[in-house]
Amino acid sequence: xxxxxxxxxxxxxxxxxxxxxxxxxxxxxxxxxxxxxxxxxxxxxxxxxxxxxxxxxxxxxxxxxxxxxxxxxxxxxxxxxxxxxxxxxxxxxxxxxxxxxxxxxxxxxxxxxxxxxxxxxx
Amino acid sequence: xxxxxxxxxxxxxxxxxxxxxxxxxxxxxxxxxxxxxxxxxxxxxxxxxxxxxxxxxxxxxxxxxxxxxxxxxxxxxxxxxxxxxxxxxxxxxxxxxxxxxxxxxxxxxxxxxxxxxxxxxxxxxxxxxxxxxxxxxxxxxxxxxxxxxxxxxxxxxxxxxxxxxxxxxxxxxxxxxxxxxxxxxxxxxxxxxxxxxxxxxxxxxxxxxxxxxxxxxxxxxxxxxxxxxxxxxxxxxxxxxxxxxxxxxxxxxxxxxxxxxxxxxxxxxxxxx
Numbered sequence: 001x002x003x004x005x006x007x008x009x010x011x012x013x014x015x016x017x018x019x020x021x022x023x024x025x026x027x028x029x030x031x032x033x034x035x036x037x038x039x040x041x042x043x044x045x046x047x048x049x050x051x052x053x054x055x056x057x058x059x060x061x062x063x064x065x066x067x068x069x070x071x072x073x074x075x076x077x078x079x080x081x082x083x084x085x086x087x088x089x090x091x092x093x094x095x096x097x098x099x100x101x102x103x104x105x106x107x108x109x110x111x112x113x114x115x116x117x118x119x120x121x122x
Numbered sequence: 123x124x125x126x127x128x129x130x131x132x133x134x135x136x137x138x139x140x141x142x143x144x145x146x147x148x149x150x151x152x153x154x155x156x157x158x159x160x161x162x163x164x165x166x167x168x169x170x171x172x173x174x175x176x177x178x179x180x181x182x183x184x185x186x187x188x189x190x191x192x193x194x195x196x197x198x199x200x201x202x203x204x205x206x207x208x209x210x211x212x213x214x215x216x217x218x219x220x221x222x223x224x225x226x227x228x229x230x231x232x233x234x235x236x237x238x239x240x241x242x243x244x245x246x247x248x249x250x251x252x253x254x255x256x257x258x259x260x261x262x263x264x265x266x267x268x269x270x271x272x273x274x275x276x277x278x279x280x281x282x283x284x285x286x287x288x289x290x291x292x293x294x295x296x297x298x299x300x301x302x303x304x305x306x307x308x309x310x311x312x313x314x315x316x317x318x319x320x321x322x323x324x325x326x327x328x329x330x331x332x333x334x335x336x337x338x339x340x341x342x343x344x345x346x347x348x349x350x351x352x353x354x355x356x357x358x359x360x361x362x363x364x365x366x367x368x369x370x371x372x373x374x375x376x377x378x379x380x381x382x383x384x385x386x387x388x389x390x391x392x393x394x395x
Binding site for chain 1 (some may be wrong): 216
């Protein structure tokens with residue numbers, strides 16, 4: 001199964017990015033084969049709707065799980081429509097979060113924020 | 123003449139200056155472009171003569187025609203569209219109504235649908251015609267309402283445009299057709315900083331402008347300092363006066379209640395025109 005996590009640098013040892021829509025990168029980790037891929041987030045510089053575009057990319061990457069600190073309403077709508085499960089990240093690195101998720105220690109993200117719409121997250 | 127009243131932050135006295143200028147004129151049109159929280163009507167208490175909805179066009183998809191080519195999704199600079207599980211999702215609130223997606227769809231699967239985002243109210247308050255724009259709660263952009271308000275203005279009247287606070291897109295739209303800009307500033311460091319932001323904006327738009335220093339007290343006035351340093355025309359210095367505060371809190375228009383203030387605001391109009 002593919003798990004996607006927003007992160008700052010191309011290393012699973014780097015921390016989970018605080019933002020979903022405007023993260024510079026996503027890690028895409030196949031939990032069976034352990035293959036790791038990094039996706040450039042082209043939505044990061046969007047004028048608006050970054051969460052929607054980033055979520056579209058995650059859907060297209062065929063990830064089934066997302067681990068993130070936060071998620072806006074629009075991005076949540078896109079991920080929900082694709083039946084992607086979203087888990088709340090905990091402080092630590094990406095790999096630590098993926099391990100915790102495997103052990104069932106992460107909870108589903110339920111505090112969806114209304115978004116930072118308009119003019120690129122004012 | 124169209125006079126826009128703006129400031130870098132809320133609470134400096136934009137509405138106070140706008141409403142009083144309109145009332146000090148022989149005859150004027152007051153336009154409330156602060157569509158997220160219009161409050162000029164609280165003072166002017168206009169008798170409403172007309173109300174109309176402001177509508178924007180958003181795309182509606184016919185999924186029986188959509189082939190999932192995603193041309194629309196890739197085109198939209200605001201990312202108002204997503205294609206998920208063989209379905210096109212439209213995020214109406216994010217759409218800027220450019221209609222590009224409808225135009226580009228090779229299957230003609232998209233068509234325009236009207237959506238109300240707010241309203242424009244017209245009314246009369248003695249010598250002042252009052253236009254109030256109001257954005258519905260939850261909507262993202264008030265620009266279409268401001269455009270609708272500005273379209274209604276004739277060239278002959280004395281028009282006072284009460285702008286939203288700040289220096290973002292909504293303010294730019296509000297001052298675009300103005301002949302003169304009045305910047306209202308408070309006597310604080312924060313006030314001077316915000317003044318510098320709208321100062322940059324009116325220079326960028328190449329508008330004639332002047333500053334009204336509001337709530338002036340004895341001692342240092344960083345906003346006045348800023349005006350002197352940048353050789354900005356100071357139109358008026360309105361004193362900090364508890365009587366103004368009291369009248370304002372009661373929803374009274376000071377130029378209609380106090381001759382001294384009528385003179386102050388008449389003089390501003392004279393200087394500008």
